[in-house]
Amino acid sequence: MSAAPRPPDHGTVLAEVRKVRRAGVVRLREIDTPELSRIAAQLSNSEGELPGTAVERLLRTAVFGIGGGSLQTAAEYTLGLAQGTRDWPPADRRRRAAQVYGVSVERFRKHHELMVLGQIAEQVVGIAVRPPGAAGEPGPGAAGLPAAHRGLRLALHGRTVPVTVHVHSVDLLRDIDVVVSPTNTYFALPAPYKSSVSATLRRAGAHKDPTGGVVEDQVHDELRGWVARHGTPGRAALPGTVVATSAGALAEQGLRRIYHVAVAMPRPETNDYDVQAADVTRGVARVFALLAEESRTSDPPLTSVCLPLLGAGRGGLPPLESFGALWAAVEAELARGADWDIHFVVRRHARADLVERLLAGLADRGTP
Known part of the structure; x- marks a missing residue:
């Protein structure tokens, strides 16, 4: 019988999600994200999948699991997951995410961004501890995790x-x-x-x-x-x-x-x-x-x-x-x-x- 997945540490996951925010998903292969990579590999169905691709899929699943609304939209812009934003500089992604909430960039950085990144990390942790076979990305009509x-x-x-x-x-x-x-x-x-x-x-x-x-x-x-x-x-x-x-x-x-x-x-x-x-x-x-x-x-x-x-x-x-x-x-x-x-x-x-x-x-x- 296979062992149950090791629950990841929320603080460690959050720190790595912050790294992705700064780099954007376009540079995932250039940054060190061992915990995200471990979780992504644990859930991957493809033996030959590149680590960066698996981590991006994990993050997309996590953001999708937020369930819509301003929080999900801001999360997509924050990480560069929104369509057409993969190569945006971090300052541009932050500015667009701040507009979602109608606040200044500085206010978003100090308050909203902390909430957004924390929610992404929480969703990743939730995905990691779900039973085997329940960790795939939800379909288009799903309400969330x-x-x-x-x-x-x-x-x-x-x-x-x-x-x-x-x-x-x-x-x-x-x-x-x-x-x-x-x-x-x-x-x-x-x-x-x-x-x-x-x-x-x-x-x-x-x-x-x-x-x-x-x-x-x-x-x-x-x-x-x-x-x-x-x-x-x-x-x-x-x-x-x-x-x-x-x-x-x-x-x-x-x-x-x-x-x-x-x-x-x-x-x-x-x-x-x-x-x-x-x-x-x-x-x-x-x-x-x-x-x-x-x-x-x-x-x-x-x-x-x-x-x-x-x-x-x-x-x-x-x-x-x-x-x-x-x-x-x-x-x-x-x-x-x-x-x-x-x-x-x-x-x-x-x-x-x-x-x-x-x-x-x-x-x-x-x-x-």
């Missing part, structure tokens, strides 16, 4: 409930009616170049021109409009308040609504926030109340909702506590017989594993 969508069936309250855990950035979601976004009690969205869930949804929901420039910051503008109409500019809303906006440009991916949940209370004169688990539970309960209300007047009705781990970022809640708080509201909703299609989204495989373990442990509690 298998590990990015984990379907579960839970026994709860005498019935089977399907739950899906997504392991990728929130802007890669597709065909989900409502995406929940954590925000602060002032409903002030972060700048679109930041990496939080709310910043990512703002950025992805904006309408852009062909060069990547923002034409309409739709999600932000709709949320600001709600604040103005309800007379709360400059005043904090109650924690747990939920405000609905459209999904903006994300409607092209089948997303219909964003529910902004106020769970983060800014600490005066600091850049920090406080999040209480009880406010997460209260906010998610209100998400379901609003979902039921809007579903009755929507055509077709709203049926699916996706939840991140609210407050587990800058809010400071441990992931375990965040999940416990939101699951309390989810389980209460399912216990009364609600038939929503439930999704969770996390960016790290470790958190996805945690969510899966928790769901498995909680499922039997609701069974009579």
